[in-house]
Amino acid sequence: MNESVTVDLNKAAQDLREDVIKWRRHLHENPELSFEEEKTAQFVYDTLESFGNLELSRPTKTSVMARLIGPNPGKTLALRADMDALPIHEENTFEFASQVPGVMHACGHDGHTAMLLGAAKILSGLKDQIKGEVRFFFQHAEELFPGGAEEMVQAGVMDGVDLVIGTHLWSPLELGKIGVVYGPMMAAPDTFWLTVNGKGGHAALPHQTVDSIAVAAQVVTNLQHIVSRNTDPLDNLVLSVTQFVGGTTHNVIPGSVDICGTVRSFDANLRKTIPEKMERVIKGITEAHEATYDFKYEFGYRPVINDEEVTAVIEETVREVFGEEALDLMKPNMGGEDFSAYMEKAPGCFFYVGAGNEEKGITYPHHHARFTVDEDALEIGVKTFLHAVFKFLGK
Numbered sequence: 230m231n232e233s234v235t236v237d238l239n240k241a242a243q244d245l246r247e248d249v250i251k252w253r254r255h256l257h258e259n260p261e262l263s264f265e266e267e268k269t270a271q272f273v274y275d276t277l278e279s280f281g282n283l284e285l286s287r288p289t290k291t292s293v294m295a296r297l298i299g300p301n302p303g304k305t306l307a308l309r310a311d312m313d314a315l316p317i318h319e320e321n322t323f324e325f326a327s328q329v330p331g332v333m334h335a336c337g338h339d340g341h342t343a344m345l346l347g348a349a350k351i352l353s354g355l356k357d358q359i360k361g362e363v364r365f366f367f368q369h370a371e372e373l374f375p376g377g378a379e380e381m382v383q384a385g386v387m388d389g390v391d392l393v394i395g396t397h398l399w400s401p402l403e404l405g406k407i408g409v410v411y412g413p414m415m416a417a418p419d420t421f422w423l424t425v426n427g428k429g430g431h432a433a434l435p436h437q438t439v440d441s442i443a444v445a446a447q448v449v450t451n452l453q454h455i456v457s458r459n460t461d462p463l464d465n466l467v468l469s470v471t472q473f474v475g476g477t478t479h480n481v482i483p484g485s486v487d488i489c490g491t492v493r494s495f496d497a498n499l500r501k502t503i504p505e506k507m508e509r510v511i512k513g514i515t516e517a518h519e520a521t522y523d524f525k526y527e528f529g530y531r532p533v534i535n536d537e538e539v540t541a542v543i544e545e546t547v548r549e550v551f552g553e554e555a556l557d558l559m560k561p562n563m564g565g566e567d568f569s570a571y572m573e574k575a576p577g578c579f580f581y582v583g584a585g586n587e588e589k590g591i592t593y594p595h596h597h598a599r600f601t602v603d604e605d606a607l608e609i610g611v612k613t614f615l616h617a618v619f620k621f622l623g624k
């Protein structure tokens with residue numbers, strides 16, 4: 230890597246540090262739910278417009294795309310940030326805590342947006358040095374299926390894109406580390422809903438009822454066999470029942486129980502077989518006990534599978550810019566991300582920027598009412614984007 234570029238980019242990110250933090254805090258104070266990011270998208274659009282040199286568009290109602298087209302031909306690299314918040318009531322008490330009751334940036338997407346604005350500002354000033362094109366995706370609705378990424382892809386944002394990268398601030402990963410995963414990184418998150426219908430009645434006369442609670446409990450227990458007994462132990466699969474609702478009081482057997490949950494997998498062939506395996510168990514148990522059922526299964530996002538070559542460039546960038554000790558070659562996890570929608574169209578890499586800090590008490594998990602990120606991570610994210618751009622596109 231050209232030494233003078235390294236110094237300039239790092240200094241540029243340092244100089245912009247306060248602005249990036251300011252943007253993040255503004256977004257944190259004004260969170261909006263998935264598909265409702267109207268003020269957020271307008272803020273991003275206006276901020277990008279103030280940088281100059283960018284071609285702006287609104288691929289969907291609440292998303293923004295910026296194109297930075299250099300004077301010389303080359304590849305097109307897309308950088309993505311998500312912008313949506315969650316339906317959580319914030320319990321943090323810092324001065325820039327959410328001003329919207331019941332809505333909170335509890336996953337760090339405020340930071341993602343601020344980091345990408347930072348990268349866009351610096352790169353827009355370096356337009357003459359860009360070979361090819363840098364495309365910035367400010368995506369809505371990562372948290373809510375069917376997700377904003379798929380909508381943006383449908384709107385054509387990936388047309389002509391050669392490579393795509395994105396990052397997630399990650400509080401379980403300590404500040405200063407960058408997490409890189411080769412191959413499968415995040416799972417396909419599928420969802421199911423089940424109602425077990427029995428026959429309600431007096432709790433003292435169970436023989437006159439079909440006890441939906443007792444039957445549903447057996448269904449839950451037997452569903453666990455799919456992972457433990459019916460699946461190759463070397464395949465990755467999670468089946469979690471996360472809701473079980475039935476009954477109103479101590480002396481009434483309820484007529485039905487509502488259950489829902491999630492299934493997480495990486496392998497497409499295994500994934501396809503799960504609804505049928507589940508239904509076989511549900512049908513067998515309910516029939517055996519004279520109950521009936523309604524079962525609905527929804528396939529969610531595709532798994533995030535990082536491209537070998539793109540990931541190698543990210544790994545090299547991390548080593549060169551932050552040193553060997555910053556690199557954390559992580560295992561995959563069973564979380565989900567709609568970043569996978571972009572990867573259907575071009576090879577890509579999704580990576581983590583460590584944002585946790587025990588000394589500062591920044592230890593709460595993502596989607597927690599007291600979640601936050603160490604803002605020092607924002608500068609690290611901006612630097613990673615900047616260096617990655619020149620590594621992928623060349624100088």
Ligand code: NI
Binds near residue numbers: 336337338371397
């Ligand atoms: Ni997230």
